[in-house]
Amino acid sequence: MGTQRKRGFEVITAYEEAGINLPQRATYQSAGYDIEAAETIILPSFWKKMANYFMQGMSTMNFNQEEARALVKPTLVPTGLKAYMQDDEYLQIINRSSNPLKRFLNLPNGIGIIDADYYNNNQNEGHIHVQLINFGPFDQTIQKGDRIAQGIFASFLKTDQDKGGLEERQGGFGSSD
Known part of the structure; x- marks a missing residue:
């Protein structure tokens, strides 16, 4: 009789040969599993993008929605990972405490939520990306x-009125928006 898997990380198919490390806790008392970038990627400076915009003679008076979104859009950093967990659990994606202080990086969504049904979804196999924005002066x-x-697994509670969800997940990142 085998043991049932409860929660953990796996490498997605597209990154199986990329040497991805499964997240580990740094110390015995650490709550979070350190999540690594799967690729080298440049995070553009928000302020540099704004300065370039204004140096081109543009102003906020001329902003259209597409330009404004491009200036503040976070970068999705691939991890090459997916996470499995129990039905009443989720994975919190949380910024490392050193990111803002040392690298001027922040998660614009505060905390990312990975639902249990995101695992192996038909759109992207449950590939976890970390949204980061660089608020520093340099790329x-x-x-x-x-x-x-960091990733922290947590349980959640349901209300007395909960009807168990209306539909099954149909997509990947941001599909339930």
Whole structure:
């Protein structure tokens, strides 16, 4: 009789040969599992983008929605990971405490939520990406293997009126928006 898997991380198919490390806790008392970047990626400076915009003679008076969104849009950093868990659990993606202080990086959504039914979804196999925005004055290069976030598994409670969800997940990232 085998043991049932409860929660953990796996590498997605597209990154199986990429040398992705499964998240680990740094110390015995650590709550979070350190999540690494799966690829080297440049995070553009928000302020540099704004300065370039204004140097081109543009002003906020001329902003259209598409330009404004491009200026503040976070970068999705791939992890090459997916997470499995119980039906009444979720994975919190949380910023590392050193990111804002040392690298001027922040998660614009505060905490990312990975639902149990995101695992192996038909759109992206449950690939976890970390949204980061660089609020520093210079572009930041994230190297493959850099620790960029923490993952904490947690349980959640349901209300007495909960009807168990209306539909099954149909897609991947942001599909329930």
